[in-house]
Each structure stands twice: as structure tokens, then as C-alpha cells.
Amino acid sequence: xxxxxxxxxxxxxxxxxxxxxxxxxxxxxxxxxxxxxxxxxxxxxxxxxxxxxxxxxxxxxxxxxxxxxxxxxxxxxxxxxxxxxxxxxxxxxxxxxxxxxxxxxxxxxxxxxxxxxxxxxxxxxxxxxxxxxxxxxxxxxxxxxxxxxxxxxxxxxxxxxxxxxxxxxxxxxxxxxxxxxxxxxxxxxxxxxxxxxxxxxxxxxxxxxxxxxxxxxxxxxxxxxxxxxxxxxxxxxxxxxxxxxxxxxxxxxxxxxxxxxxxxxxxxxxxxxxxxxxxxxxxxxxxxxxxxxxxxxxxxxxxxxxxxxxxxxxxxxxxxxxxxxxxxxxxxxxxxxxxxxxxxxxxxxxxxxxxxxxxxxxxxxxxxxxxxxxxxxxx
Amino acid sequence: xxxxxxxxxxxxxxxxxxxxxxxxxxxxxxxxxxxxxxxxxxxxxxxxxxxxxxxxxxxxxxxxxxxxxxxxxxxxxxxxxxxxxxxxxxxxxxxxxxxxxxxxxxxxxxxxxxxxxxxxxxxxxxxxxxxxxxxxxxxxxxxxxxxxxxxxxxxxxxxxxxxxxxxxxxxxxxxxxxxxxxxxxxxxxxxxxxxxxxxxxxxxxxxxxxxxxxxxxxxxxxxxxxxxxxxxxxxxxxxxxxxxxxxxxxxxxxxxxx
Numbered sequence: 001x002x003x004x005x006x007x008x009x010x011x012x013x014x015x016x017x018x019x020x021x022x023x024x025x026x027x028x029x030x031x032x033x034x035x036x037x038x039x040x041x042x043x044x045x046x047x048x049x050x051x052x053x054x055x056x057x058x059x060x061x062x063x064x065x066x067x068x069x070x071x072x073x074x075x076x077x078x079x080x081x082x083x084x085x086x087x088x089x090x091x092x093x094x095x096x097x098x099x100x101x102x103x104x105x106x107x108x109x110x111x112x113x114x115x116x117x118x119x120x121x122x123x124x125x126x127x128x129x130x131x132x133x134x135x136x137x138x139x140x141x142x143x144x145x146x147x148x149x150x151x152x153x154x155x156x157x158x159x160x161x162x163x164x165x166x167x168x169x170x171x172x173x174x175x176x177x178x179x180x181x182x183x184x185x186x187x188x189x190x191x192x193x194x195x196x197x198x199x200x201x202x203x204x205x206x207x208x209x210x211x212x213x214x215x216x217x218x219x220x221x222x223x224x225x226x227x228x229x230x231x232x233x234x235x236x237x238x239x240x241x242x243x244x245x246x247x248x249x250x251x252x253x254x255x256x257x258x259x260x261x262x263x264x265x266x267x268x269x270x271x272x273x274x275x276x277x278x279x280x281x282x283x284x285x286x287x288x289x290x291x292x293x294x295x296x297x298x299x300x301x302x303x304x305x306x307x308x309x310x311x312x313x314x315x316x317x318x319x320x321x322x323x324x325x326x327x328x329x330x331x332x333x334x335x336x337x338x339x340x341x342x343x344x345x346x347x348x349x350x351x352x353x354x355x356x357x358x359x360x361x362x363x364x365x366x367x368x369x370x371x372x373x374x375x376x377x378x379x
Numbered sequence: 380x381x382x383x384x385x386x387x388x389x390x391x392x393x394x395x396x397x398x399x400x401x402x403x404x405x406x407x408x409x410x411x412x413x414x415x416x417x418x419x420x421x422x423x424x425x426x427x428x429x430x431x432x433x434x435x436x437x438x439x440x441x442x443x444x445x446x447x448x449x450x451x452x453x454x455x456x457x458x459x460x461x462x463x464x465x466x467x468x469x470x471x472x473x474x475x476x477x478x479x480x481x482x483x484x485x486x487x488x489x490x491x492x493x494x495x496x497x498x499x500x501x502x503x504x505x506x507x508x509x510x511x512x513x514x515x516x517x518x519x520x521x522x523x524x525x526x527x528x529x530x531x532x533x534x535x536x537x538x539x540x541x542x543x544x545x546x547x548x549x550x551x552x553x554x555x556x557x558x559x560x561x562x563x564x565x566x567x568x569x570x571x572x573x574x575x576x577x578x579x580x581x582x583x584x585x586x587x588x589x590x591x592x593x594x595x596x597x598x599x600x601x602x603x604x605x606x607x608x609x610x611x612x613x614x615x616x617x618x619x620x621x622x623x624x625x626x627x628x629x630x631x632x633x634x635x636x637x
Contacts, residue, residue, distance in 0.1 A: 370454065371425050375460065
């Protein structure tokens, strides 16, 4: 289990390793063809700032060699906003008095139709954590409803036990995204005071359970803004490196979501809660390029949390998949577009517009890069 | 001047450059580059296409009469999955030709020899023309030949790496003892690598990344076409032997003639 490795590391020591990296460390990291975790620490350090353009060039070259001039597109399908957890940064948090909604079969169908009409073949199913109403049977039913219409099904839901994952994979589940949010235990407890999610250990061992269940792809990430982004990213890289060695048949993707403002329903109506800037654009580019230089074959995904201008520019710098036209509320595409979103979208352009942006950047938008016929399914 | 044509199973090829269809910046550019390459056999990943759909954007650009499709099973992890996917590919693309790819490792995409041999055995029995992607392992090539594959496709270096013929010594052994065509697949990053493989006696090469990711894919495709032809011409013309041992002016064995 990853926790055995994690316990050998100490947050403060890692922070110091990153903060004390020198220009020499950065240059050494840049000159290598295969990079270590220590190299990664140098590449995300303040000392690497003057080398950003060199990093960007290397990142672009490595990405094109491995992934070609292509960009995958996917969209989230929010199935439910019911949630028993309290997460301080999320609009679905139990203590936010919004109306709760879980899509019924015909509503899932209509939302799916809308996504298909936009051209999507890769869908990401998203829920909160409400095991009574949105447990494994509900998710399994949703996969069955969607698997003949989408080439690739991924999900971002509550962490599950290994047999449940094995069960869902046999139904057609390809990818699971499970972000640790933060690897800092104190910060994790502070931001997740209540619900099953309060267990740091259960969450951090989720990718192990997924690997043991034989999942095709795991998405990892830290929610940037909860703790120091550099240290959190080091631990994300450590986690990735461990998983790649341990579950070598599984593919991995990384996300780097920055905290976004959310709407909170209080006594005086809807209020926006803003978390301020946790990381500059320049720092996020540095992180994207550092991930690429560390792992030339990992998929890097960028959501509509980021601004159009930023997304348009980083397409060329190492990203391999984008979402577009996303709605982060259940029923958000057609069933009930006005309901409250999980977080505010920054890039509201349609999938067709994003596809045009990708083409103008000299890349091919890829809508389909998987086929269920490649999996052994029980039907 | 033309080179000898290449025969694999029931088909004859005048071009010895096989190509891939991934990684291009647009399907239009892919088509132009593949036409410039003169390639008559192009691989298509099942996962990238809507196999039953004639309007599929990739397939629409691969309709030139001289271009034969070679569906590949990229994405499968076991022999069982490969056989299942192959049957669907045969039905949807109306070809019994198959590039058998089983790489359970998604990072380096290195082929699994055990699963590949198992799948090849079964697919041949099912009537497929099987071209397996494999490591440059001479024994495995012979085992595959024994189960009836139509050609073998050993790698030059890790796929997409553009590193050239890092497995040179093993490719030489494979070529010297193979009774089926040998297609060097993966890792060919420059026309000079392709020419070197052809001079070595490979029957064909398969190139994708080096063409798709070039600044000018059409020009690069043309360069590969010429390199493959040059390499083959040189092979057929019989290269002079090379020697790293200088011929001494006073041979050590001169006393025998005294």
C-alpha cells in the first residue's frame, strides 16, 4: 500500500527539499533523459522559474512525440449532488442548503443524448458521496444505461471497496478519477471534517484498491490551494511513481485543479465564496511542464476551471486531454440547466468552439480513443 | 529502377513502406502524408474509429484504391481480448488482415510475447492473416512462424521513441532465419533508420510517429518513401562487405607461402 511509502516521507522535509533546490539542481534535472523525484522537486522549485521556457519547449517536444498532435475531449455528466460529506471548498457539501437532486434513468438518457449531440464519446460520471441513494447499484445501472452509447466511461465518485471496482470494471468502467485533494494530513482533516471522506487513509489507499481490481486508468491529483501546491505536487508525483511501479498494466492521468469560487446558500441567500489566488498562471505552467518532464507518458488533463486564454495557450505545452462545455450540476445540460453548480466554470465555450481552437493550434481533436470491444465485459 | 515486389499472404506490395494513422494533426494531413508515402498498407487502431460507420472521419480519409487497411488491436491486454477484438474488426472493416498488438504495459507499449503467441495461434486457425508486433526476439519469431503468421513485426526500439535500430543484432538474426517476411516496426525515427533496416534485408518497415509529428509530414513521408526504396535497391544490388580489420601489408601467415 502507498501508505507504507508515504510514511517514510515528512511534509516539512519535502517542502525544504523543494525550497532549497538550486539553479544547478534545475540544470541537472533538465539535462537528463530520465528524471527522478529529486529532479522533479527541482523542476517545481522557485529556482526553476528562470528556466520556464526551456521546460516548456522540452515538454512540448516530449508530449508531441508520445501523444502526437492530438488532444482528447471528454465531458462530465453529473448524476447527483447528494452528499454526506462536508468539504469546505465544495458547493455540494452537506452543510450547503441547496436543493439535492439525483438523476433518474430517463434524465440520464436525456443528458447523454445532449452530450452525444455535441460529439462526445468519452463521458465522465460524477456524483457526491451518498451511499444510500447513489451507491454501487446506482452507478452500475448508470454504466449499463450508457455503455452502448459511449466508447469510454470514466467516473469520479466516492471511493469504493476493491470488489465494487472489479464489479463496475466488468460492466464497462474504464477509468476512475480519485483526487487526494491534499496529501497534508492536517490540512486534509481541516477541510474534510465530516462524512466518510474524513478518513485520509481510506482515500489515499483508493488507487491501490483500483490497481488491485485491474482498472484501466486512474486519475490522480491534488486540489491546488488547500496546502502548499509545490509540496502537494511532489506527493502526487510520488504517488504516481509508486502506482506505475506497482500496477504496471494501468494507465495514469494527472489533473491540477486550482480552487474555484463556489456558491453557498446561507440565511441571506446565495453568496459566492472565493478562495483567492493560490497559484499563479506561471506556476501552473511550471507544474504542467514539470509533470511532463518527470513522466513523458502520463496523460495530463485540464478542465474548464481554467480561463479560455490560459487553456488556449497551454494546449501546446503538455496537456493531452480537455473537457469543454461542461456543466457541473446534475441535469445541467438539458434536464435542469438552472440548478446550482459544484463550482464556477471559467471557460464556457462550446465543444465545437474548443475543437476549433484545438485545430487552430495545429492539433486534431480526438473524440474517441477507446472501444469497449477491447475489454472483457460480462453482459 | 524498381525493386522486387513484396508478397505477404495473398497480397503483393510494390511499396515496402507501411504506415500508421495516429498522431497526425488532422485527418486531412494524415491522408496527404500517406498518399505521399506511397504506402499500400496502413494500420488503423480500432479504438480510434467507429468501425461500423462509413462516415468515420479517419476511415473517410483512407479510401485510395491502393491503400489496404490493417486494423490493430492496440488496447487489449490479453489473448482472449485480442481474439474478440479481431473478430469485430474483421466484420466491421471487411478484412481478415490483422496487426496483432498485445501490450499490457501502457507506458512503453512493449508487447507481451506469451499472450501474442497464444492469440496468433488461435487467430490463424480462425482464418486471419496475422502480423504480430513483437520484441526483436528471434526464438519468438520462429515460434510465431510455426503457428502460421503471415509476417513478423519486430521492434527497432520502443514505439514512438524515434531511436532507430537499437535491436540491430537481433534483427539481423531474425532476418537471417525467417521464412516469413520481416517488417521492422516501431522506433524508426529517421529515413536513415528505415534505409538501414532495408539494407539489412528487412522486407518492409512500418513508420508512424516520425512522419506524423514532423513539421512537414508530407515531405517527411516522401523522404521515407525514397529511403525505403534506396535501402531496398542497395540490398538487392548486394552491398559490399564491411570489415573493421585492416588487411596487414605483411600478413601473419606469410610464412606459409615462403
